[in-house]
Amino acid sequence: MTTINRRSLLLAATTVPALSLAACGRDTGGAATNLIAIITPSHDNPFFKAEADAAAARASLLGYEVLSNSHDDDAYKQSQLIDVAVSRKAKAIILDNAGADATVASVRKAKDAGVPTFLIDREMNATGVAVSQIVADNFQGATLGADEFAQLMGEAGNYVELVGKESDSNAAIRSQAYDDVLSQYPDLVRVARQSANWSQTEAFQLTETLLQANGDLKGVICGNDTMAMGALAALKAAGRNEVIVVGFDGSPDAVSSVRNGELGATVLQPAALIAEMAVEQAHKFITEGETGLPEKQAVPCELVTAENAGQFGIFARIK
Amino acid sequence: MKTQQLDIGTVLLRFRAIIALLLLVVIFAALSPEFLTSSNLTILIKHVAINAILAVGMTFVILTAGIDLSVGSIAGVTGIIAGLLIHQGIILEPLGIIVFLDAWVVVVISLIAAVLFGALNGLLIAKFRVPPFVATLGTLYVARGAALLLSNGATFPNLEGKAALGNQGFQIIGGSSLLGLPMPIWIMALVALIAWVVADKTPFGRRVYAVGSNERAAKLAGVKVGAVQMKVYLISGFCAGIVGLIIASQLGAAHPATGETFELNAIAAVVLGGASLMGGRGHIVGTLIGAMVIGVLANGLVLLGVSEFWQMVIKGAVIVGAVMVDQASSGRNE
Numbered sequence: 001m002t003t004i005n006r007r008s009l010l011l012a013a014t015t016v017p018a019l020s021l022a023a024c025g026r027d028t029g030g031a032a033t034n035l036i037a038i039i040t041p042s043h044d045n046p047f048f049k050a051e052a053d054a055a056a057a058r059a060s061l062l063g064y065e066v067l068s069n070s071h072d073d074d075a076y077k078q079s080q081l082i083d084v085a086v087s088r089k090a091k092a093i094i095l096d097n098a099g100a101d102a103t104v105a106s107v108r109k110a111k112d113a114g115v116p117t118f119l120i121d122r123e124m125n126a127t128g129v130a131v132s133q134i135v136a137d138n139f140q141g142a143t144l145g146a147d148e149f150a151q152l153m154g155e156a157g158n159y160v161e162l163v164g165k166e167s168d169s170n171a172a173i174r175s176q177a178y179d180d181v182l183s184q185y186p187d188l189v190r191v192a193r194q195s196a197n198w199s200q201t202e203a204f205q206l207t208e209t210l211l212q213a214n215g216d217l218k219g220v221i222c223g224n225d226t227m228a229m230g231a232l233a234a235l236k237a238a239g240r241n242e243v244i245v246v247g248f249d250g251s252p253d254a255v256s257s258v259r260n261g262e263l264g265a266t267v268l269q270p271a272a273l274i275a276e277m278a279v280e281q282a283h284k285f286i287t288e289g290e291t292g293l294p295e296k297q298a299v300p301c302e303l304v305t306a307e308n309a310g311q312f313g314i315f316a317r318i319k
Numbered sequence: 320m321k322t323q324q325l326d327i328g329t330v331l332l333r334f335r336a337i338i339a340l341l342l343l344v345v346i347f348a349a350l351s352p353e354f355l356t357s358s359n360l361t362i363l364i365k366h367v368a369i370n371a372i373l374a375v376g377m378t379f380v381i382l383t384a385g386i387d388l389s390v391g392s393i394a395g396v397t398g399i400i401a402g403l404l405i406h407q408g409i410i411l412e413p414l415g416i417i418v419f420l421d422a423w424v425v426v427v428i429s430l431i432a433a434v435l436f437g438a439l440n441g442l443l444i445a446k447f448r449v450p451p452f453v454a455t456l457g458t459l460y461v462a463r464g465a466a467l468l469l470s471n472g473a474t475f476p477n478l479e480g481k482a483a484l485g486n487q488g489f490q491i492i493g494g495s496s497l498l499g500l501p502m503p504i505w506i507m508a509l510v511a512l513i514a515w516v517v518a519d520k521t522p523f524g525r526r527v528y529a530v531g532s533n534e535r536a537a538k539l540a541g542v543k544v545g546a547v548q549m550k551v552y553l554i555s556g557f558c559a560g561i562v563g564l565i566i567a568s569q570l571g572a573a574h575p576a577t578g579e580t581f582e583l584n585a586i587a588a589v590v591l592g593g594a595s596l597m598g599g600r601g602h603i604v605g606t607l608i609g610a611m612v613i614g615v616l617a618n619g620l621v622l623l624g625v626s627e628f629w630q631m632v633i634k635g636a637v638i639v640g641a642v643m644v645d646q647a648s649s650g651r652n653e
Contacts, residue, residue, distance in 0.1 A: 043472040044576050166627060195627035200474075200574050201566055205366050209621045212359040213351070226574070229474075233570045237494055253476040253572065 036282060037085035038068040039078060040096040040121075045226075046251055047271055048096060050315040051120060054272035055094045058279040064091065075102030082106045086113045092282035094275065095130075096121040100169060104129060116285055118278040121271065122170070127295055132281050134297045136269040138170050141301025142177030142248060145267040148303055149182070149221050149246040152264045156187035157218030159244075160210050162203050162231060163195045164223035171195075174223045174248060182221075191217070196227045203230030211238055219244040225254035225266055232263055250304055252314055259309035268302045272316035336591045336608045339641045340615065347619035354622055361500065367614035368507035369562055371607055373581055374588035375514045376558030378606045379551040381589050382518070383531045384598025385444065385451035387552065390559040391581035392462035393436045395574075397563030399466040401429040402475030402573025405486055422480060422488035430560045436462050437556020441549035455552075459582070466575040475573040493568030503565050510558065515603040527551060531598025587638050588613055612637065 036059045043049040048070070056066045067085065071078035078098040085093050086109070093110055095117050097103040104126040107117045111129055119133040127133075153159065161178060164171030175193075182188050191214045196203035203222065207230065211217060220235070220243060222228040228247030235243045241262075247254050250268025257263040277299070281291040304312055311317055347354040373390050380387045404425045408417040420428070436458055443454035480487035495502045518524040529537040530547045538544050562581070567573040591609030594601025616637060620630045 044467050046473045049472045192621075192624055194621060194624075197627070199576070199579075200570055200572065201577055204570055205617075206621060208362045208366070209359075209618050212356065212362055213353045213622045226474075229476075229572060230570060233572070236571075237569065251474075253474050256476070 033089050033091070034063065034065050035085075035088055035090040036064045036066055036092050036094060036279065037081070037088075037090040038066060038094045039071055039081050039085070040068075041098070042070045042072045047249060047269070047315060051096060051271040051275040054316070055120070055275035055279050058276045059094075062279065062283050064283075071098045073098050075099045075106075078103065079106040079109075082110050082117075086110050086115050090115055091286050093117045094278050094282065095119050097124055100125045116282065118282050118285075120274050120278045121269075123296070130295065131285055132278060132291060132293065132297065133295055134274050134278050134281075134299060136271070136274060137298040137300050138173045138269075139177045140298070141267040141269065142174040143181055144301060144303045145174075145246050145248055145265065146178045146181035146221065148265045148305065149178075149219060149244065150185055150188060152244045152246070153188060153219045155185050158189045158191045158214055158216055159219035159221060160192040160194070160207075160214065160217065161190055162206060162220060162222040162227045163193060164198045164227070166195050168198075171198075171223050178221055196222075196230065198224055198226055200226045200230035200233075203227035204234045207231040207234035208238065211235075211240065217243055219246070219264075221246050223248055225249040225251040225263075228263060228266065229254060229257065232257065236262075250302075250312060250315055255304055255309050255312050258304050258306055261306055265306075266304045268304050268312055268315065270299055270301065270316060272314065274299055335593060335644060336605060336612055336641055339591070339637065340608055340612050343612065343615045343619065343637075347615065347622070351619065351622045354619055359618070359622070361504070363614055363618045364507075364611075365501045365503050366618065367610050368503035369565060370581070370584045370588055370613060371507050371610035372510050372558050372562050372565075373585035374592075374606045374610050375510055375603060376555035377582075377585045377589050378514070378592070378594060378601055378603055379518065379527055380451070380555050381531075381586075381594050381596060382527050382598060382601050383548055383551050384534070384596070385548065385551065386455060386586070386596070387440065387555045388452065388455040388582050389436065389440060389458035389462055390555060390562075390585055391578035392459045392466070393433050393556055393559035394563035394566065394578035394581060395576065396436065396462045396466040396469070397429045397433045397560040398567035398573040398577050399469050399475065399575055400432050401425050401489065401564055401567050402478055403469055404428065405478050405480055405489055406475040406573075408484075419484040419486045422486055422491075425486070425489065426492070426564060429564060430557065433556050433560025433563065434553055435556075437553045437559075438549070440556065441552035444552065445545035445548040463575075463579075466577075470573070470575045472575060474575075476571070478567060478571045478573065490568050490571060493565040494571070503569075506561060506565065510561065511603060511607055514554075518603050523547070523550070528599055531600075533599070584613060591638060591641050612641070 038052050038055045040048045040052045052068050056068050059066050069081050071081055075098045093115055103124045108129050110117055117130045119130045121135055123133045123135055163175050192210050194206050196206050220231045225247035228245050232245050244264045246264045247266040250266050254263055254266045258266055285291050353359050377387055404420055408419040410417050440455050440458050443449040444451050478489050480489055493503055497505055526542045526547050529542055530544050534544055566577055588609035589606050591612050592605030616634055
């Protein structure tokens with residue numbers, strides 16, 4: 001008898017939450033939740049923090065609830081976070097993805113469950129799955145940076161290139177653009193090309209080592225600002241302040257260094273603008289059923305020089 | 320006569336990594352005219368200092384049959400704490416003032432923080448019997464998270480300090496020179512010398528070896544195993560703290576991701592230096608040679624313009640190759 005009692009108690013205990021869950025489902029079934037999920041790489045890079053913050057701010061302004069998370073460039077973790085967004089019946093997902101191929105299945109899964117995805121910063125290798133793919137035009141931006149670098153170098157002299165993580169497609173695109181521009185100047189000679197893996201410490205040590213082999217070094221062009229700041233510190237330590245350094249990203253410390261006349265130039269990726277565009281397009285899609293825009297959109301980057309550095313804030317023009 | 324020969328033999332066998340080191344030096348000297356210049360060697364040793372200091376701390380841990388995976392994160396958080404104190408100061412909100420500390424006070428506080436993370440490792444391992452791999456893996460994440468929380472993910476720039484705030488001088492640690500040699504080299508030399516004396520000449524050093532050789536026997540012989548374990552993780556945390564300060568000082572900036580995967584280089588240096596991960600076998604001098612091997616590889620391959628991908632393959636092969644030779648010859652001797 002006691003066992004039966006206990007069992008029915010257990011039964012009662014399990015049915016109550018189930019019932020209340022069902023009730024919840026009914027409540028939100030019509031009006032549904034008003035949630036936008038924002039998923040980006042780790043916020044240890046201020047770039048990703050800026051885009052996540054900008055997206056969250058715009059979404060709140062439009063009256064959405066926000067769920068912001070980081071996938072740490074792990075496609076599996078990303079897939080779990082997308083599952084969470086789907087199960088919480090998010091209205092839309094704003095995603096800076098964890099891999100052009102590894103992301104497709106997760107986004108399709110969300111789409112099949114009725115949750116549209118808007119990609120920012122990085123594209124994926126499929127169309128018709130996400131609603132929008134809004135990226136900074138890395139090639140155009142790197143071309144701007146390389147043009148400025150060539151001018152600062154006086155179109156002549158030896159330089160080295162510090163490339164980002166070579167498994168990252170943006171590192172390859174930027175490097176290609178640098179090469180396309182700089183190889184047109186016969187007097188600009190690339191004496192070394194090394195990867196510093198986006199890292200400041202590695203860029204510092206590499207620059208010190210490369211200075212040994214190339215005493216007549218005149219310039220360093222870098223795939224991002226973190227590496228540019230590392231190279232700059234090494235050149236400063238070696239008393240080689242005249243060496244020209246150009247970065248990419250437009251991170252706040254790099255922009256302020258450009259303003260102080262230390263870093264030659266950088267290229268600002270409008271991360272905040274892209275994130276806001278994505279949220280606005282998501283809002284339009286939610287309310288009107290379409291964005292009225294092509295899926296793939298490239299937003300131009302801007303050159304930051306000593307003259308205009310004062311006009312830029314955190315990955316955006318100061319309004 | 321026989322003992323004499325044995326001594327030379329043991330010395331050579333004891334630091335087998337020196338053969339790999341000499342081999343690499345000869346190869347790079349032949350292939351690159353810049354390699355053996357005094358300025359390149361200075362830079363090379365300066366770069367080695369970072370890994371060597373971590374590896375010296377790691378040697379004590381590995382001698383007790385432990386492992387410290389948290390050193391890279393501790394280096395990162397130490398740099399961030401120093402960066403925070405110099406760049407932002409201590410904000411005392413109720414009083415509405417910001418306190419800026421002298422650079423040396425910043426250094427002391429940051430190092431205390433590093434030692435506290437070491438103490439956390441020691442406590443988990445000695446007191447709560449958490450396996451070192453797991454305990455320090457936990458601290459790896461906690462310390463990295465703390466660095467990110469403190470900086471909100473951003474970089475603290477301009478750590479030269481400002482004369483108006485009276486907090487200049489931080490760049491001395493990583494960015495200055497003494498008698499023509501960069502400061503990190505002097506710091507490495509000092510740390511290594513102290514570590515060598517402690518490991519080889521003190522009762523504590525003998526207890527470290529004893530715990531690693533046979534924990535039960537050491538305990539029966541009256542060694543307080545827990546206290547020894549605690550101390551080796553304090554040493555490792557302290558060394559990691561020094562590295563964090565050197566890097567932040569060199570760059571004039573503190574980045575929260577600084578030190579990621581440094582633990583692997585440090586472990587590689589210790590192992591290359593002839594230490595056994597089972598504990599009880601290893602030596603500070605061997606570790607320094609191991610760190611040199613890794614540093615010479617990195618420097619030489621960059622001078623030769625070898626791509627990053629090949630650098631990784633070669634580094635891995637050298638580490639495993641050197642230890643294979645080591646195992647084979649130690650097996651023959653036993």
